Amino acid sequence: MNKKNKYSIIIPTYNERLNIALITYLIFKHLSEFCFEIIIVDDGSPDGTQDIVKQLQQLYGEDRILLRARPRKLGLGTAYCYGLSHASGDFVIIMDADLSHHPKYLPSFIKKQMETGASIVTGTRYVKKGGVHGWNLMRKLTSRGANVLAQTFLRPGVSDLTGSFRLYKKSVLEDVISSVVSKGYVFQMEMIVRAARKGYHIEEVPITFVDRVFGSSKLGGSEIVEYLKGLIYLFFTT
Amino acid sequence: MKHFLKLFVLLLAIFAVWIGLLEASVVPQGYALLLPVYMVVVLGCYGILMVGVGLMFFPxxxxxxxxxxxxxxxxxxxxxxxxxxxxx
The missing domain is CATH 1.20.5 (Single alpha-helices involved in coiled-coils or other helix-helix interfaces)
Known part of the structure; x- marks a missing residue:
């Protein structure tokens, strides 16, 4: 059964020159027994991310690593759509390029899907064996607050709404993504809430999240406002 | 049914019970009038408690x-x- 399914891993990048090389190595290391392709959607990074991807293509093969570049930053949601349109797998995995999502968890996503036949397997940080590293108290507080609000008002049935390490059946991702309108931070939340409302079978696997090693991640007041707006929007439309 | 409609129905039911309590005067009316305030306080406490527990056991x-x-x-x-x- 392992050999039959093909997995397309979509990774949007912007200035991830070093990280994309590291993550590609780790994916090939941990997924060696599965059939997969990596689709890198690069939004015109000025740091030479695409040059590195071309070198990786030389190393691993152009059929295993697909570079699908776009001229400029066009947003996360459309990056997934764009990557999806080039995916040839039966399943699509989306993950971040910044190493906060470790490829060593990929086999557990795939196994979970095989065992349960789920349409979506989503990584969760907030259960046993999961976890987060590199967050200060304020970041933890915001995250917990956001989660309690979402759990109370949306009741989505999953414990980690804003995580973006997920495996989808390709047809399910195509269906869900076409009904999602949010951008940025709220996008992941809308995806999983809409999928839950449509009645898709969703399973969870624990993942650990090590906040980005190179570069910096941010969560400011405007992100919180965007999140609350997204929550209200989802509350009334789903 | 949309999710917020379910919550709306729940709220309506609670409202009906409250009106019932006010009319039937099983409890003194002074207490009954304050019930919604208690409810909001309880909800707030629940939220703070959940965030607190989440923080304490943050993995x-x-x-x-x-x-x-x-x-x-x-x-x-x-x-x-x-x-x-x-x-x-």
Missing amino acids: TCPHEAELLQKDIVEAKEFLKKKGVDVGL
Whole structure:
């Protein structure tokens, strides 16, 4: 059964020159027994991310690593759509390029899907064996607050709404993504809430999240406002 | 049914019970009038409690960060050997 399914891993990048090389190595290391392709959607990074991807293509093969570049930053949601349109797998995995999502968890996503036949397997940080590293108290507080609000008002049935390490059946991702309108931070939340409302079978696997090693991640007041707006929007439309 | 409609129906039911209590005067009216205030307070407490519990038991993974560093070193060595420009 392992050999039959093909997995397309979509990774949007912007200035991830070093990280994309590291993550590609780790994916090939941990997924060696599965059939997969990596689709890198690069939004015109000025740091030479695409040059590195071309070198990786030389190393691993152009059929295993697909570079699908776009001229400029066009947003996360459309990056997934764009990557999806080039995916040839039966399943699509989306993950971040910044190493906060470790490829060593990929086999557990795939196994979970095989065992349960789920349409979506989503990584969760907030259960046993999961976890987060590199967050200060304020970041933890915001995250917990956001989660309690979402759990109370949306009741989505999953414990980690804003995580973006997920495996989808390709047809399910195509269906869900076409009904999602949010951008940025709220996008992941809308995806999983809409999928839950449509009645898709969703399973969870624990993942650990090590906040980005190179570069910096941010969560400011405007992100919180965007999140609350997204929550209200989802509350009334789903 | 849309999710917020379910909550709306629940709220309506609670409202009906409240009106019933006010009319039937099973409890003194002074108390009954304050019930919605208590409800809001209880809801607020629930929220704060959930956030507090979540913070207390927030799962962390310092060990994973160390493992990741090792993986990064390993990946860099491999890629350098294969001629990929990892900036070292």
